[in-house]
Amino acid sequence: MARKFLYVVAALIVLAIAAMFAFRLFGNDLLRRAMVPSVAFRAEPAMPGNAYADRAMWFARPGLINTPVDWLPQGLARTAPGNAEIFFVHPTSFVGTDRWNAALNDSETNGRAQVFLRGQASAFSAAGRVWAPRYRQATFGAFLTGDAAATQALDLAYRDVAAAFDTFVAEADPKRPIILAGHSQGALHLTRLLREKVAGTPLARRIVAAYVVGWPVSKATDLTALGLPECAAAGQAGCILSWQSFAEPADPALIVDQYDASTGFDGRPRKGTPMVCTNPLTGTASAAAPASVNQGTLIPDKALTDATMAPGLVPARCDERGFLLIGDNPPDLGPYVLPGNNWHVYDYSLFWANVRADALRRLAAWEKR
Template identity: 85%
Template sequence: MARKFLYVVATLIVLVLVGGFVYSLFGNDLLRRAMVPSVAFKAEPAMPANAYADRAMWFARPGLSNTPVDWLPPGVERTEPGNAEIFFIHPTSFVGTDRWNAALDDSETNGRAQVFLRGQASAFSAAGRVWAPRYRQATFGAFLTGEAAAQQALDLAYRDVAAAFDQFLAEADPKRPIILAGHSQGALHLTRLLREKVAGTPLARRIVAAYVVGWPVSKATDLAALGMPECAAADQAGCLLSWQSFADPADPTLILEQYDVSTGFDGRPRNGTPMVCTNPLTGTADAQAPASANAGTLIPDKSLESATMTPALVPASCGPRGFLSIGDSPPDLGPYVLPGNNWHVYDYSMFWANVRADALRRLATWEKR
């Protein structure tokens, strides 16, 4: 299932090296040849006990200042944060081919991760305290091959995430509700966290919502194992949100080819099953909304260090298989649209203001329980 997401940096490298025409004919094979490590997987030791008690193991957490998640677009007022504890797992930022997992001290990889956190996790900062761990993420190439090394790399990355989550639970205020969120590889790891550490436990009662964004979740074969329903109402708590953004004309073949041959969390095939599609503009399932419902899209500057926020730019409409359409005239957000008209990189930033409001609304519902 994991061999389907094409991340921006690798795509751009291939386009520069071989040109758009050649890529249009052989792009996926070229990506695999260029980006899948040729070295053997190297097993690495588990994190030492209490490794995540060290604040240096986090991009953001209480006690750290001037973190990426503290960023706000110009004109957005900084308010007193809500009472939630937020655990956010960042997407893939490592594209190396000399190893299968990122080193924690890789400055280039960490820099990319912080760009993602500014445009994604910052949307949750109004709801409470954001915790965002560093982890030995699997490289981009792990998503392009069926080699055993790819799954080993993902398992290693998940073990780090799980260790960080355990420390988060040990240090976070036990009386506060929890919001779980991630994107892409981070969302994949979040589905495993939900299955192994949340579903069917007392902890599940503390979950305001789980934002499993940029990763497919089958309504038929996955939701029950994740322990929560999809969000049907905008003010519902204890539910799961997920969306994958495409502009028209969309070609989600790369995702569907892998999704339809994969096995769900309940052991049944996912073939032909609809995916969870939460419309981030309405907060409801399988909905449509015009651009006027969009409270604010982030428009990044060239340095990716900041962005301005503009309302009413991007519509959203859930399609029959569960992909989110943003129409045929999306704004220019930069050069990072992926093959198939896949706006994966912008899943959060296109709907930043609505995600911010969504988290606050669901938190308010949870607190009224």
Template identity: 65%
Template sequence: MARKFLYLMIVLILLVGAGAFVYRFYGKDLMKAALIPSAHFEGGPVTPSQAYEKPAMWFARPDIPNNPALWTPADFKPGENPPAAVFFIHPTSYIDRAHWNAPLDDAQANNTAAVFLRGQASAFNETGEIWAPRYRQATFGAFLTSRADAQKALDFAYRDVLAAFDEFLKELGPDRPIILAGHSQGALHLERLLRERVAGRPLAKRIVAAYVVGWPISKLHDLPALGLPECVTAGQAGCILSWQSFAEPADPSMITDVYDATTGFDGKPRKGTDMVCTNPITGTPNAAAKLTANLGTLIPSKDLGSATLGVPGVPAKCFGRGFLSIGQPVNLGGYVLPGNNYHVFDYSMFWVNIRKDVARRFATFASGKPATASAPAPTAPRR
């Protein structure tokens, strides 16, 4: 699954005017030739345990200047001394085929990552101090092939994420509440982090919520391994949220075709199983909300350096096997993927509601009330 799903991120080649035309006629073969590295994976230096002690290894942390995660639109501002800490893993921003993993000093990849932090991680900056590591992410082409090199690149990227997370925990101390969040490749690494560092460990009691956005989670075969339940109420803490956004007419077959051919974390086929779908407007699963309930959608500037809030924002409802519909297509400056997939805007379309969702779940966590609610039984494969 990991090698295939970011195939949907073809937005990165649609940035040129002729991209859609070229993709229509040449499609996958052209993308593979243009984006998959031809050389074998060679790796690189192992991340030293002390590397992430250096502020330069982070895009965002409380003690660095020019922190892109502190951006806010007009009439909003970051919280003063926010009570929680946020570990945020940014999505793929490196598309060069020269390397299987991004060099840490690649200017274009770093600038794109900063754009993602402004539009995504900033939603958390009222409730939590944001820590977002630089990491040697797998290149976009790693998701277009089943070659062993691709999985090696993903494993290599995850080692950086893990080293950063261990330093994050050391910096925080033993008691501070934690919010986990990621998108796309970042959400893939977050799933693994939940399995390896949270599930079945005392750390799980410190997790306010985990936002695993833009990556599918099988309710039946993945969720039990992540160590936290699905969020089933708007004020629940200690749980997982996830969604994948489409406009109508929605065609998520590019996701389901791959998803149905993969196995879950329990080793059983995901085929036919439903995915976690949290409505980010309501904070509840399988819900519907009118556009008037969306308190603000970010509308990016042409240079992607800033954004304004569109109010009301888009509507949202869960549909099918666990996808999120925003109704009719909206103009957010392009970058919409085939099938009316609004993957790039999974966070920004619901920026204000996510901000309030985080605060609400933290209030429950801080109150000492029961952190979880009874979850519905997992959905079995559909026949």
């Protein structure tokens, strides 16, 4: 499980290099041809009602030991966890093109998922008990096409996440508050969970915060349907955080083009609307902060099996559209920056220590209400 650390896995190397060369030399069409499955979508049955009662269906949950989320960077002492129940949905770790959804027993894909959980979900372990489900995620290519098969693949993945969430709600301590978190595809599924299973229900009162990271959320067309406001203050509970990291000069055209062509959760076009941008260094909306307030970025070692935490390396500021800019001299974390100076892969690790502190601060605020 410790063979690769954080985001450094073979598929991501292939993905980053392919994206970089395809974008610079041939444009998006070549990337789509390389990564979008050419096979028909294959419908699969829904999970049995009790599927997630099986602990084998989880990467992490109470009762499991030595899980990926238990990892901590060198030199950081382990503390008694807080009282939150944390539901974390990992990002895309399946990049296959022979099918639209990952198989649950795909060891290579599951290994990559555990890599992400070590570098992302571990930031929440101090706040409480982390639950991280396995699910039949959509392949990376599903985000590069508007084909109906892509929508079907994402729907299938969401149904698994929703089934896992139902088990989480049923088995988690009902007296404990809840933190929702995810990244990329996982964050997309969280937006649907919020709309369908949290907003307007008694469960909403238990939400400490929802970390919808690496996925755009429109302030104008999405927030109302999600049932929570954006986090405006560092000590605020019951709110949504979101950011998408870019070094400068930033070229977010790939995201903007898809975002502007999409429809918000309220049925209105998202075109031109600002995105939620929480500065993870301050925990506030649309803010700027110097590198000096960054409590720790994860820096992998040369063997790529562990990491240290280095403070004061990365600044952050939200631009007018809602992208999080990290300056023009970010640290060398590896060759996995995506086209347009997109540091998507590093959304959590750039600010790992601040995310950890943010979750604890919002949990304390919730407990004082």
